[in-house]
Amino acid sequence: MLSEADTIARLCTACGLCCNGVLFADVELQAEDDASALEKLGLPVKRLKTKTKMPQPCAALNGCLCRNYAQRPSRCxxxxxxxxxxxxxxxxxPDNALTHIRKARQLAERAEHFLKELGHNHPKLSLSQRYRRCVRDAENGGWRTEQLETLAELQMIVHKLTAMLQREFYP
Ligand code: SF4
Ligand code: SF4
Structure with missing residues (x-):
């Protein structure tokens, strides 16, 4: 069996799904996290009434690596x-897990592709936020047939991706 460090290195460095806005829309900071220190490192922090969050896609993510690894929040x-x-x-x-990771990343990339085609490519919003905005936009009406066809493809991909994340990724 791989050591814990080797497992994390092998899977997480090929994945990034819990940092790139696919699995989550943000990281909720805990009492032990220093929000100001994170801000000093250039990471955006949202202070709400009862919670403090770091939005995703995380600004510390570089490819599949965390450039803030030593000072990452406790949830991370x-x-x-x-x-x-x-x-x-x-x-x-591990190879089986890597296959699931590759498939989930491919579905997320296809969803990104369709969102981009439909003009919803905001790089600071999570995939689910962009998808919801896109659907609301379509519901407001006035979309051409080709746009509605692209939306139907997007909806199918998001449905597959959501099912896969529920089945294979959320603990
Ligand atoms: S989703 Fe899992 S495998 Fe991927 S980076 Fe997060 S913890 Fe690692
Ligand atoms: S701080 Fe690092 S581990 Fe945490 S979400 Fe951002 S990239 Fe991922």
């Missing part, structure tokens, strides 16, 4: 997706 330190947990426990092989 403790989160383990289902694939990671299964590989760590020996329930699944």
């Amino acid at each position: 330190r403790t989160f383990e997706c289902l694939q990671l947990l299964k590989v760590k426990s020996g329930e699944t092989a």
